[in-house]
Amino acid sequence: MSTTDESQRRSCxxxxxxxxxxxxAAFKCPDCGTQIYRCAKCRKQSNLYECPDCGFTGP
Structure with missing residues (x-):
């Protein structure tokens, strides 16, 4: 994977x-280990997120 591909995938x-x-924040999904990125605003507001690979949801 190229650096350009990696930077394009880094979205909240x-x-x-x-x-x-x-x-x-960058962290691994608790269920499947996929890398997940969240912006500071969504973290501060405790917006829900869903893992794109396994569907795990969290605050």
Whole structure:
């Protein structure tokens, strides 16, 4: 995977905002281990997220 492909995939899983260069969280899905990114605004507001691979949801 190229660097360009990797940076295009870095968007908030809750709102879709491109999180490149922002204060975002990156963590692995508790169920399947897929990398998930969330922007600071969605984290602060405790917006729900859903894993794109397994459907796990969390706050």
């Amino acid at each position: 899983v809750s709102c879709g905002l491109n999180i490149a260069g922002t204060n975002a």
